[in-house]
Every structure is written in structure tokens, then in C-alpha cells.
Amino acid sequence: MTKRKEISVALVGNPNVGKSSVFNQLTGLRQKVGNFPGVTVDKKVGYCKLTEDFEAKITDFPGTYSLYPTSLDEKVVLNVFSNPKDKNYPEVIVYVADVTNLDRHLLLLSQLQDTGLPIVLALTMIDMADKDQVFCNEQLLSEKLGIPVLKINGRTGEGLEGLKNAVVESSTKVNGKTASPIIFKNSPTAEKVSSAIQDRLQLDNQYRALLLAHHHQDLPFLSSEEKNTIQEICQQHDFKAIKLQIDETMQRYDSMAPILQKALKKAPLPAVTNTDKIDRIVTHPVMGPILFFGILIFVFQAIFSWSELPMEWIEESFTATGDLVKAILPEAWYTSLITDGIIAGLGGVLVFIPQIAILFLLIGLLEEVGYMARAVFLFDKIMQKFGLNGRSIVALISGGACAIPAVMSTRTIGNWKERLITIMVTPLISCSARIPVYAILVAFAVPPVTVWGIFNLQAITFIGMYILGAAAALISAYVFKKILKTNESTFLMLELPAYRAPHWKNVLLNVREKVESFVLEAGKVIIIVSIVLWALASYGPGNEMDNAEKEAVKIAQQEQLDETHTADLIASKRIEVSYAGYLGKTIEPAIRPLGFNWKIGIALISSFAAREVFVGTMATIYSIGSADDEGTIKTRMEKEIDPVTGEKVFNPATAFSLLIFYVFAMQCMSTVAIVKRETKSWKWPLIQMGYMGALAYIGSFIVYQIMQ
Structure with a gap:
């Protein structure tokens, strides 16, 4: 064939x-x-x-x-x-x-x-x-x-x-010849400049030579010598790029108008179309934002409620897979690596697929019907006051589910400064990975009481964490606006399309594309970090891990603990003398002013891979058999006594301090990797980690010192 x-x-x-x-x-x-x-x-x-x-x-x-x-x-x-x-x-x-x-x-x-x-x-x-x-x-x-x-x-x-x-x-x-007729006739200046560039660089097309004249400083394929040559020709002929671009654009529209008048016939449009009627509400200065936030609440509700069952199924599947591997393979280091490092790391990636799929399904539908363009238009003026862009609203919304696709969505922002600021502040929006952390810490920070007869105080605190993150994002954006300098002008140009029914094939293919991108890009980083963390938690200096295990077995026999609690006690003692434990104790002097001990220090280090790791790490440290049993975790954490002060470790002051820390801190290696990929430099993710870490530390310090 x-x-x-x-x-x-x-x-x-x-x-x-x-x-x-x-x-x-x-x-x-x-x-x-x-x-x-x-x-x-x-x-x-x-x-x-x-x-x-x-x-x-x-x-x-x-x-x-x-x-x-x-x-x-x-x-x-x-x-x-x-x-x-x-x-x-x-x-x-x-x-x-x-x-x-x-x-x-x-x-x-x-x-x-x-x-x-x-x-x-x-x-x-x-x-x-x-x-x-x-x-x-x-x-x-x-x-x-x-x-x-x-x-x-x-x-x-x-x-x-x-x-x-x-x-x-x-x-x-074609056969190598010009296939399309020339539409635009150059002005005298543009003619001289484009002809000179065409001759000097030996180009086969005059209009491409004109494009080089307009954009030579920003074209990556031109050598420095070629850029200097073009610059010299432009200066010689007093080439005014912006004016000539405007003149050319107007001339092109003028040349097309007579053609369209003959080839295109339109029936008189109604004075007010259906799209106009809908836009009277959607883009209204008061009703528009109300509708937007109503849609936003629905999107968040859908992300959290619709994803619950598939996320549980994925977690249970990986737990069962890990148990099966442990049952088949002998008890050895490589078995632990596969189950606690690779499988656990892979599960940590794939568990968020339902949320990301639902997020982009709903955003895709809103884009297909034409609503997202209205949202961008509606908030552009407000966003620009903070150094952002109307399109930034899409990234900030997406950040409520996961910062990774949110950062990726900034590619539609044309202004470099506004795009960079959006990338830098988006991780401050509380993502779904913070939910398990908030859920367990709010219980220590706030009593489960009802205020004003209808509002649950813990729920209000939970929502307050989201509001705090959003406020921090906008304030940080304003600071970056003042610090970052650029010559780019900022304006929004977009077409408000007519409302139409969504094309499901487009939406579903877009969801597939975004999920694949997340798994491949973020997955590699999380798995590597998970393996590193596994090694730090599984090994320690000398024979200390073995000695700790013997001590745990001895205590278990004295207290007649069952098999499950014995295994939990062994895990707790081993992690204390592991490299991760020593790291926790090393940073303890620095985090003591925040109300944190070395055990919390381990959780801070391990949750740098992903924030939700905090709950699992605390479960292991406090000898809990099931990381999913938050009630049991809270019970053991409530009993933890600080040996120095003799007071409970997890009092309201410590809990609020931790909450503030997790609102602000960049505890997500995957986001760091995506920011590096999007900015093509380690400079910006390092600055991002630095300023968010400073916010987290200072905020936690102030809260703890005031409340203790």
C-alpha cells in the first residue's frame, strides 16, 4: 500500500x-x-x-x-x-x-x-x-x-x-509561487523600509519584510546582526510603527468593505436581539456580579459534591492496590518504596482528577455558551486596579479547585505583567487540597456553636479562610503592580460572542486535554517528591530506627496493645528518629514562636509536596491506624501535651496559627513546577515561595502571639 x-x-x-x-x-x-x-x-x-x-x-x-x-x-x-x-x-x-x-x-x-x-x-x-x-x-x-x-x-x-x-x-x-493575491498596498515609507529589508536580508516576500520592521525586537528567530540591520533601516526612514499599523489596519478594512457589500446580504437585525436581552442582566453592574457569584457558588458546590464519590473510589482503589502489593511481595525496602512511595504518590496525583475534570467541564460549558467572555468584560476594570486583567478572573476561579490548571489558564492574558502577577497570586486562593487541613484544624480553633440562630461558627470560619486567601491575593497583586515595571500598555480586546448551545465534543476533548496535562506535568513532580519523602521517613542515622522499633515493641507488650496499635506505635517511634524526624527537630526552634513543635514540623516538611499530606502525616505521627479517620486523629491530637509548657499542643492559638500558615504558604511542589514551566525561569517560583512563606510565617507569628 x-x-x-x-x-x-x-x-x-x-x-x-x-x-x-x-x-x-x-x-x-x-x-x-x-x-x-x-x-x-x-x-x-x-x-x-x-x-x-x-x-x-x-x-x-x-x-x-x-x-x-x-x-x-x-x-x-x-x-x-x-x-x-x-x-x-x-x-x-x-x-x-x-x-x-x-x-x-x-x-x-x-x-x-x-x-x-x-x-x-x-x-x-x-x-x-x-x-x-x-x-x-x-x-x-x-x-x-x-x-x-x-x-x-x-x-x-x-x-x-x-x-x-x-x-x-x-x-x-502552488509550485513555489505566490498562491494568494496581494491585498495591501504599502505607504511610501513602508514601501521603502520593507524593500530595503527584503534586499538586505534576501527575503522572498515583501510583506514579511514589513512584519520584521514592525516586530524585529521581539522575534526570537532573528540574530542580533539582523535586528541591528532592521533597526538601522527603520531609523534611516523615520519608521513610525504604531501609526503605520493603524493606517494599514484601516486600509485593509476599507478594501474588504466593497467586497463584502457585494458578496454578503443580511436581513435587517431586530433592534434588540436575544443576546442583547440576556446581556442586559449578565453585564449589568449590579445584577451581573450577583449572577456571577451565584454561578461561582454552584461551580464550587459541584466541584466538592460531585467529586466526592469518584475521589473516594480512587483513594480506595489505591489503598487496595497497595495492600495487594504488600500481600504479594515480601516484606522488604522495595515493597515499602512501591507501596508507600510510588503508589501513594501516584494516588496523590490521580485523586484530584475528578475535581479538575468537573472544573474544566463547567468552565468549558460557560465558555461554549459565551458566558466567560462576559465575566472577563464585567471584572476587567476592577481587576486592573490591582494590576490584573479581566481574564485573571478565570485563573482565580480555577484556583479554588487547584492552582495547577489555574496557572495554566493565564496563557490567554496578553500583557506580560498582568499574566505574571496573576500567576504569582493565584496560589493564595484556597484550593481543594486545603480543605482536609481546614476541616481538622477548625475543630480545634472554633467551638461547634450556632450564631444568630442560623449560622454555624465553624462554617463561618471555614468560609473566612477563603475570603482571607482572596483578599491576600488582591493585596499582593497590588504590591506587585507597584514593583514590576513594563512598557506594555494594558487594554482588553475581546469579542462578546452570541449565546449558543455548547458543542459537547469540544468540551469533552478540552477536559481530556487538561486532565492529561495535569497528570503528566504535575504527576512526575509529585511522584519524585513522594519517593524522596518516603526515603526521609523510612531511614535514619545509624541503628536508631531499629532501636526505636525495639523500644516501641517493648512498650506495646507492657501496655498489652493489639496488633494495629502496636504497628502504629512502631511507626510513630520510627518517624521520630528518621531523617524526617531530625529535620522536624532541626526546624523546631524556628517554628516554636508560631506554636509548632517538631511533630508539626515534620507535617510542614512533608506537606510541601501537597498540602493535604498534613492530615496523613499527623495520623502517622500520632499513631493512628487510618489517616481517613479524622475523628480519631482529632482525639489523639487533643490529648497531646507540650512537655515544655505542660499545656495542650492543639489549643485555639496553635490551631489558628496553623490555619493562617496554610492559607498563605506555598505548600505544593506541583504548583512550583507549573509556575517554573509557565515563566520559563526558577526566578519567579523562588520569589513566589519566598513572599508566600514570609506571609505565612509573619501571619502565624502574629496570630499565635496575640492568642496565646
């Missing part, structure tokens, strides 16, 4: 035009997610059979408005299409545009035409066009633009076979 020839295809278009639906229809499950070289922007690549002789490798580029970028996503598109040597440079472009908003979506098309690449224009939203009585003469539009134009339906797949054939035809007609 003859192997099909592979054609490299770029899927390009503005945001909210149905591009993801087209990509999913073409590739199905034959897709994978990576990153464009040098940046953390997602790159979706899929494969599709075009004909018996041709196959397409399709790269789904981020939604982009123009080759004059205002976001990280748009910079990626610019980097690729201004550099024919880029490995992602395509042979054919499939440009996806919403036929109901064609006048706004052809700016980028005209720019791409001027690069000389063959283009096929795919018109989507044809079902909505029929409903709104929008009629497009695609044959006339094709003649005027000089490129193939087809109507397709991303939901049903209608028109995709014609699109596949058009891609094959476009790729075979």
Missing part, C-alpha cells in the same frame, strides 16, 4: 469562530497537545485523511485577531508566519471565519494572503446564518478574494469533504 503524502496545514482564525469544532471534526481523537518552541502556549496537532493519496498534519493555532499581536497567543502566530524556516510553517492555511461576523474576521485573512501562502477560507456558523437570514455568495467572494471559499458546519461535519479536496488542490497548485 502506497504511503499517503503528508500536507502541513495551519488552522487559523479569530477567537470564537468555531475553529476548535472544525479541528475536532477533522482530527477526532487523532490529536495531541504540546507547546510551540520556546513558549508555553498550547499547540494542538492532529492528523486527517484528505484523499487516498494525501494526509494532513493539522496545527490548530491560537485564536488571533491580527499579525500585530497584543497577547502571547498572537505572538506565536506572528513568529510562525513571519519565518518560513519555522518548523510549524504550513504549506496551506485553512482560515476559519464566522459568516455572521465576516466584516470583523477578514483583517487577519488579508494579512496572511500577503505572506503568499495558499489559503482556503472556511465559513462557519452557517446554521446561525440561516437563522439570522445572513446570505453569503461564496462563489462571488472566492472570485473577489482570489482563494477557495467553502461553507462548513463544525457541529455536523457538513462541507468537510469539500474542504479536504480544496486543501489538496491548493497544495498542488
Whole structure:
């Protein structure tokens, strides 16, 4: 059987035009997610059979408005299409545009035409066009633009076979020649500059030379010598980039207007559309935020309640797996490594899959119906006062479930400063991993009483931890706003799409992608750290671990303890003289002013891998057989007496001190790893750990000293 020839295809278009639906229809499950070289922007690549002789490798580029970028996503598109040597440079472009908003979506098309690449224009939203009585003469539009134009339906797949054939035809007609007509005519200054750059750098396309003139300082593929050459030419001709970009944009819109007037016929729109009616409530300055917080409460409730059973099932499955491995393998160090290190570490990763899946399912639905764009618009002015962006609200919401996907979601923020600030403060939002810690400590800090006849005081305290974290995030963002300097201007540009029914295939594929990213990226870090922690807790200097075990057995025999409590006592004595125990005792002088002893110190060290490890660590230290039996843990912790002061260790002062510590501290190696990946530097995660650690220490110190 003859192997099909592979054609490299770029899927390009503005945001909210149905591009993801087209990509999913073409590739199905034959897709994978990576990153464009040098940046953390997602790159979706899929494969599709075009004909018996041709196959397409399709790269789904981020939604982009123009080759004059205002976001990280748009910079990626610019980097690729201004550099024919880029490995992602395509042979054919499939440009996806919403036929109901064609006048706004052809700016980028005209720019791409001027690069000389063959283009096929795919018109989507044809079902909505029929409903709104929008009629497009695609044959006339094709003649005027000089490129193939087809109507397709991303939901049903209608028109995709014609699109596949058009891609094959476009790729075979090129033969190295310019495939698309030139749309834009340069101004005299732009003509001189682009011609000079084209000659000096020996480029084959004048418009790409003009793009280099506008963006040469930010293009990573240019050498220092090339940048200096371009800079010299621009200065020689007094090249004013911003003014020329505005002039070019307006000229392109002017050139497209007559074409669309002939090819596009629209029925008169009603004075007030259904979308307008809904937006009167959704974007209302008072009703809008009320609705938003109502949706937010529903999302949190769903994350916690819907995920409870699957999380329990995952925990029980890994517990059973660990017990099975212990039953099969002999009692040896490698058995403990597999069960207490690898399996426990893997369980610590996978247990959060239900919450992350539910979070992105709900956010995906809100994005599909068009609500998230309204939320971004609604809070943009407020967020900017704190140095953030309207899109930051998505990350802060996501942080309530897990900081890892929340940090990843900041990729849509174009302004570097606002994106960095959002990354730096998002972990202060209380995530689901803090819940077991809050649950056990609130019981020590606050009595279970009812206030004002209806409110549970412990529940109010629980909610207060969330409010405190959110307040700290906003205050920290404001401080970063004052400290960080950038020349980037800040503004929000987004399209408010019409409300429409969600496309479930898109939503589910997005959930799958985010879950896979979490497991692969965070999973590696957590498993490694879990193995390290296992080693620290399983071994100690000299024969001290063996001696501690003998002492525990002797005490158990004297007190006639049963097998379970004997094993618990042995574990408690062994961890005290392990390397982890010595670490706890080493840091005890530093944490004593916070009301913490060496046992709590071990929990602080071990929970650096993940906050929820605190409960399990305390269970082991206090000789509890089941880490899930919080009642038993609390009972033993309540009886713990400080040998120095003779008072209870877990009094309200210590409990509140620990609560404050866990609200502020960066106790999550996975988040550290993701922040490093997103910022491409260890500088920012180290600063993040430093300032959050300082907040945690100072806050705990003040609370403990006041309350004791």
C-alpha cells in the first residue's frame, strides 16, 4: 500500500469562530497537545485523511485577531508566519471565519494572503446564518478574494469533504509561487523600509519584510546582526510603527468593505436581539456580579459534591492496590518504596482528577455558551486596579479547585505583567487540597456553636479562610503592580460572542486535554517528591530506627496493645528518629514562636509536596491506624501535651496559627513546577515561595502571639 503524502496545514482564525469544532471534526481523537518552541502556549496537532493519496498534519493555532499581536497567543502566530524556516510553517492555511461576523474576521485573512501562502477560507456558523437570514455568495467572494471559499458546519461535519479536496488542490497548485493575491498596498515609507529589508536580508516576500520592521525586537528567530540591520533601516526612514499599523489596519478594512457589500446580504437585525436581552442582566453592574457569584457558588458546590464519590473510589482503589502489593511481595525496602512511595504518590496525583475534570467541564460549558467572555468584560476594570486583567478572573476561579490548571489558564492574558502577577497570586486562593487541613484544624480553633440562630461558627470560619486567601491575593497583586515595571500598555480586546448551545465534543476533548496535562506535568513532580519523602521517613542515622522499633515493641507488650496499635506505635517511634524526624527537630526552634513543635514540623516538611499530606502525616505521627479517620486523629491530637509548657499542643492559638500558615504558604511542589514551566525561569517560583512563606510565617507569628 502506497504511503499517503503528508500536507502541513495551519488552522487559523479569530477567537470564537468555531475553529476548535472544525479541528475536532477533522482530527477526532487523532490529536495531541504540546507547546510551540520556546513558549508555553498550547499547540494542538492532529492528523486527517484528505484523499487516498494525501494526509494532513493539522496545527490548530491560537485564536488571533491580527499579525500585530497584543497577547502571547498572537505572538506565536506572528513568529510562525513571519519565518518560513519555522518548523510549524504550513504549506496551506485553512482560515476559519464566522459568516455572521465576516466584516470583523477578514483583517487577519488579508494579512496572511500577503505572506503568499495558499489559503482556503472556511465559513462557519452557517446554521446561525440561516437563522439570522445572513446570505453569503461564496462563489462571488472566492472570485473577489482570489482563494477557495467553502461553507462548513463544525457541529455536523457538513462541507468537510469539500474542504479536504480544496486543501489538496491548493497544495498542488502552488509550485513555489505566490498562491494568494496581494491585498495591501504599502505607504511610501513602508514601501521603502520593507524593500530595503527584503534586499538586505534576501527575503522572498515583501510583506514579511514589513512584519520584521514592525516586530524585529521581539522575534526570537532573528540574530542580533539582523535586528541591528532592521533597526538601522527603520531609523534611516523615520519608521513610525504604531501609526503605520493603524493606517494599514484601516486600509485593509476599507478594501474588504466593497467586497463584502457585494458578496454578503443580511436581513435587517431586530433592534434588540436575544443576546442583547440576556446581556442586559449578565453585564449589568449590579445584577451581573450577583449572577456571577451565584454561578461561582454552584461551580464550587459541584466541584466538592460531585467529586466526592469518584475521589473516594480512587483513594480506595489505591489503598487496595497497595495492600495487594504488600500481600504479594515480601516484606522488604522495595515493597515499602512501591507501596508507600510510588503508589501513594501516584494516588496523590490521580485523586484530584475528578475535581479538575468537573472544573474544566463547567468552565468549558460557560465558555461554549459565551458566558466567560462576559465575566472577563464585567471584572476587567476592577481587576486592573490591582494590576490584573479581566481574564485573571478565570485563573482565580480555577484556583479554588487547584492552582495547577489555574496557572495554566493565564496563557490567554496578553500583557506580560498582568499574566505574571496573576500567576504569582493565584496560589493564595484556597484550593481543594486545603480543605482536609481546614476541616481538622477548625475543630480545634472554633467551638461547634450556632450564631444568630442560623449560622454555624465553624462554617463561618471555614468560609473566612477563603475570603482571607482572596483578599491576600488582591493585596499582593497590588504590591506587585507597584514593583514590576513594563512598557506594555494594558487594554482588553475581546469579542462578546452570541449565546449558543455548547458543542459537547469540544468540551469533552478540552477536559481530556487538561486532565492529561495535569497528570503528566504535575504527576512526575509529585511522584519524585513522594519517593524522596518516603526515603526521609523510612531511614535514619545509624541503628536508631531499629532501636526505636525495639523500644516501641517493648512498650506495646507492657501496655498489652493489639496488633494495629502496636504497628502504629512502631511507626510513630520510627518517624521520630528518621531523617524526617531530625529535620522536624532541626526546624523546631524556628517554628516554636508560631506554636509548632517538631511533630508539626515534620507535617510542614512533608506537606510541601501537597498540602493535604498534613492530615496523613499527623495520623502517622500520632499513631493512628487510618489517616481517613479524622475523628480519631482529632482525639489523639487533643490529648497531646507540650512537655515544655505542660499545656495542650492543639489549643485555639496553635490551631489558628496553623490555619493562617496554610492559607498563605506555598505548600505544593506541583504548583512550583507549573509556575517554573509557565515563566520559563526558577526566578519567579523562588520569589513566589519566598513572599508566600514570609506571609505565612509573619501571619502565624502574629496570630499565635496575640492568642496565646
